[in-house]
Amino acid sequence: xxxxxxxxxxxxxxxxxxxxxxxxxxxxxxxxxxxxxxxxxxxxxxxxxxxxxxxxxxxxxxxxxxxxxxxxxxxxxxxxxxxxxxxxxxxxxxxxxxxxxxx
Numbered sequence: 582x583x584x585x586x587x588x589x590x591x592x593x594x595x596x597x598x599x600x601x602x603x604x605x606x607x608x609x610x611x612x613x614x615x616x617x618x619x620x621x622x623x624x625x626x627x628x629x630x631x632x633x634x635x636x637x638x639x640x641x642x643x644x645x646x647x648x649x650x651x652x653x654x655x656x657x658x659x660x661x662x663x664x665x666x667x668x669x670x671x672x673x674x675x676x677x678x679x680x681x682x683x684x
Contacts, residue, residue, distance in 0.1 A: 623668075627661045634658030 614622070637654030640646045
């Protein structure tokens with residue numbers, strides 16, 4: 582349930598930042614993955630989380646897994662979608678800000 586809080590989102594952001602630029606934020610390393618690679622990996626992870634949630638829902642309807650497992654998978658799916666929507670909103674906002682800049 583921690584993944585639905587802002588603290589969970591902050592930990593996920595810090596983990597992605599650490600993976601992208603190394604342990605210390607003050608260091609800049611070109612050896613790590615590019616922004617597009619991090620974004621692609623995150624998108625793939627989100628898609629896989631949604632698929633797992635769908636599979637869990639189907640398995641729950643068939644009685645193959647417990648209700649608790651279905652709820653946990655659904656909550657993980659919801660958190661992944663909420664994060665993806667938040668990122669999309671930030672990208673759109675940044676794009677609109679660039680459009681408002683005078684050249």
